[in-house]
Amino acid sequence: MDKKTIIPDAIHRYLARQQLRWYVFFITVLVTANSYFKRVRMSHENGITCRGRIRIVDNPTFPSHNLFIPGREFDARVRHAAASWTDDAKLVVRSAAIKFADDRFESPFDVMMNSGDVPLFWSARTFWQFMKGTMAGRGKGWVPYLRSHPQAIVGGADSVRRDPDTFAQMVYNTKTCLGFIGDDGVYRYARYRLRPADFDGKETGLPDGQDRAMPWLQNPYPEETRSRNYLKDELISRLNIEGRAVEYMLQIQLRRRPGPDQPEPEWVTSEYPWDDSVHPWHDVAVITLTEALDYTEAMKTWFDMANHPESLPVPLGVSIDDPHSLNNLRLASIWARKARLLTYKHRGMPKKFPDSRAAADWTGVPPMANPPG
Ligand code: HEM
Numbered sequence: 001m002d003k004k005t006i007i008p009d010a011i012h013r014y015l016a017r018q019q020l021r022w023y024v025f026f027i028t029v030l031v032t033a034n035s036y037f038k039r040v041r042m043s044h045e046n047g048i049t050c051r052g053r054i055r056i057v058d059n060p061t062f063p064s065h066n067l068f069i070p071g072r073e074f075d076a077r078v079r080h081a082a083a084s085w086t087d088d089a090k091l092v093v094r095s096a097a098i099k100f101a102d103d104r105f106e107s108p109f110d111v112m113m114n115s116g117d118v119p120l121f122w123s124a125r126t127f128w129q130f131m132k133g134t135m136a137g138r139g140k141g142w143v144p145y146l147r148s149h150p151q152a153i154v155g156g157a158d159s160v161r162r163d164p165d166t167f168a169q170m171v172y173n174t175k176t177c178l179g180f181i182g183d184d185g186v187y188r189y190a191r192y193r194l195r196p197a198d199f200d201g202k203e204t205g206l207p208d209g210q211d212r213a214m215p216w217l218q219n220p221y222p223e224e225t226r227s228r229n230y231l232k233d234e235l236i237s238r239l240n241i242e243g244r245a246v247e248y249m250l251q252i253q254l255r256r257r258p259g260p261d262q263p264e265p266e267w268v269t270s271e272y273p274w275d276d277s278v279h280p281w282h283d284v285a286v287i288t289l290t291e292a293l294d295y296t297e298a299m300k301t302w303f304d305m306a307n308h309p310e311s312l313p314v315p316l317g318v319s320i321d322d323p324h325s326l327n328n329l330r331l332a333s334i335w336a337r338k339a340r341l342l343t344y345k346h347r348g349m350p351k352k353f354p355d356s357r358a359a360a361d362w363t364g365v366p367p368m369a370n371p372p373g
Pocket of ligand 1: 042043044079095113119174301326336340
């Protein structure tokens, strides 16, 4: 008999919400404890924070909005990072997090993006499954999840980057849906991306066929001689020594949200990108990076999805399979950020990790059969 005929819809919805609450609570406790006891960002530990400016474009082609006023300027911080491992030469997802203020915490708007168009997980349920692989040591720990969710392999293959020349020549996407309420009062869903201002369509670091087929084999090539910090060093040298600014364009894609009495459309999932011939990208702002911050200031900066005006709401999920449920988790993960900053106070700032792969802290992906058994 259909479950719905036994459990009335209202009870079913209530139970689904309770299950999501439990997931959020449990996952938040784990990531918060991890941040405190290991003194790390739960993810994206390996990164660099820069200072710069944001200037909203003069003639926006998207509906007018009270934050994105033409010509308006903001101070900014942007942090580039690798989502996992502490080695710039590993095959990893790269990121850009933007703060519309030059501040450690506060800002009118923070937005976080990763390389690639589609992520490795697309709901609280899939995030938890992915997280179990992470706790099992990544590498082969991820393989069962990737195998049982072919979509996750698509996301992994699409998002990892190997040996990029610079953070400044990659494209970063929010992937999940955010809210956008224009001056016309219409609620739309939004996705953002950051790309080089003069983008020629060629991203650095794109994975080859082998890396796309097995994105869990993340070790650097055996002949790798560059520093573990080469990518961050490139940005420091460019900004702080050569004085060559980095210029990006922040762009937005918008789609109308259906009315409150209509079901959420399938396209809110981050499993696939929105067709940009139908939902074009609009320029929002030029973002210029001028200075790389010192290590301590960079480490003491966090990015928080809760930093947004009312007119850029964060859609929330109602079950663990709702694509918006990732946002429930991300908002709750402020506790992990607080724990990270607190542990620096209690136990001191962790040391910068060394350049050498011979250093004791360097770990490779655990050896595994190929293909993993
Ligand atoms: C597709 C979805 C997601 C995207 C695009 C994303 C993006 C990012 C980015 C770019 C960062 C680095 C921020 C920085 O440079 O400081 C980050 C860090 C982090 N993310 Fe996510 N994330 C996603 C999902 C999640 C989920 C589901 C959780 C749930 C717990 C989460 C928890 C965290 C935490 C705890 C940090 C470290 C924050 C810190 O200690 O400062 N993220 N994420």
